[in-house]
Amino acid sequence: MDRQPKYQTVISWVQEMIRAGELKEGDRLPSENELCRRFSLSRQTVRHALEILEAQQMVVKVQGSGTYVGDGGKDKERPSYKNIAVISTYFDYYIFPPTLHGIETVLSKAGYTTRLAFTNDSVHHEKTILKMILERDDVDGIIVEPAKSAMPNPNLELYRALLQRKIPVLFFNASYPQLGQPCVRIDDALAAEKVTDVLIDAGHTNIAAILNAEDGQGHLRYTGYLRAMWKHHLRTDARRTILLDSDMVQDLKTVAPYIMQCLEGVTGVVCYNDELASQLLEVLEGRGIRVPEDLSVVGIDDANIAMIKDLSSIPHPKEALGRKAAENLLQMIRDPSFDGNYLFDAQPVLRGSVKRLESGSVLK
Structure with a gap:
């Protein structure tokens, strides 16, 4: 399942025109106004698309003249080193080993x-x-999971330097949107919407969400939670939207009193991922709160811990995502105009952590 932003329409069109030979190096692109009319887009959206194409060296802007197909529109030979750099936030736990194995x-x-x-x-x-990769300059492409992807990042110029050397960069799980580079990931907003729907379908209306505020996945999962609540005309408020930094997500007990205060009056909780949900189960157990009898909990990713804890969740593609990321990067190496974006969809897996409010039975 692949949803693309509006500006990608212009990028894909220019790339296809270059690939088909309809636009050649030195050819002038239609003006911003013409592109606005052609694609029914705002000038800001068209300008953003052209900025991305320029960053990719597909086009060159000439002040007072227009935008032209530049050197990036031609295939320049770069030595093949048969090396791919893979940068991940973590390695040896949670969903990372199968993802990296797939790559x-x-x-x-x-x-x-x-x-x-x-x-x-x-x-x-x-x-x-990134500095080491630039210094060695002996990789054919990079697959990378961004660090704290929702926060301002000081390393964007290093990524742009890699792109200027025509080294393809593909992100997985999340991306830095300022770079306009492709990303292979689960549809985080849809995944969160679906697990929130699980709680709503079981009769829950007072639902909280505990999320990571520092990464893009957390922001998208927040969007999905809100989307589910609003389509059912359910109330959301700041107290029930619990935004944590990465350190808090790693050690939920440090903020357990605050979490419990926010969960007063709540019957269901959507957790940022299964790791956080597992920690929440331990906090609740320590306070004599039973799951699902007293509080229903859902996670995201369907990691091994979800099976161990009998937690309802929705699967992250794990190894399949890793394979797809590698396949798309290899295609980008062969064809620089290839769109490496890909979104995975999934369906919730029901276990023993959600109670039907009306009957009191466990939703499985």
Whole structure:
């Protein structure tokens, strides 16, 4: 399932025209006004698309003259090193091992060596890794999970430097939207909407959400939670939208009193992911609150911990996402105009953590 932003329509059209030979190096693109009319888009949206194309070196803007197909419109030979850099926030727990295994399997089969690096969700570590890649300049492409993707990032110029060298960059799980680079991920908003619907369909109306405020997935999952609540005309308020930083998400007990205060009067909780949901179950158990008898809880990702804790969740693609990310990057190497974006859809998995309010039975 692939949803693309409006500006991508212009980007895809220009890329296709170049690929088909309808636009050649030095050709002038239609004006911004003409593109607005052609695609029924605002000037701001068209301008954003052209800025992304310029960052990708597909086009060149000439002051007072227009926008022209530039050197990026032609395939310039870059040496093949048979190396792919893979940058992940974490490695050895949760959903990361199968995702990285999927990436490595596809790259290895295609004859590429995988160079793994880990940021621990730190932009400082990300900066060090990107500088090293630029200094060595011996990779054919990069697959990367951004660090704290919802926060201002100081490393965007390093990514732009990589793109200027015609090194394709593909993000997974989340991206830095300022770069306009493709991303392979689950449809986070839809996933959160679906697990919130599970609670609503079981009769819950007083539903809270506990989310990570520092990454793009958290923001999208917040959108999905709101979408589900609003389509059922249910009330949301700031107290029931619990936004945490990454350190709090890693150790929920540090903010347990605050969490419990926010959950007063709530019968259902949507958790940012299964790891956070598992921690919440421990906090609740320590206070004698039973799940699902007293409080229903749903997570996202369907990690192993969800099966162990009998937690209702929705699956992250894990290894399939890793394979798709690697496949798309390889296609981007072969064809720089290829759109590497991909969205995975999924359906909730019901276990023993949600109670039907009317009957009191467990929803499975």
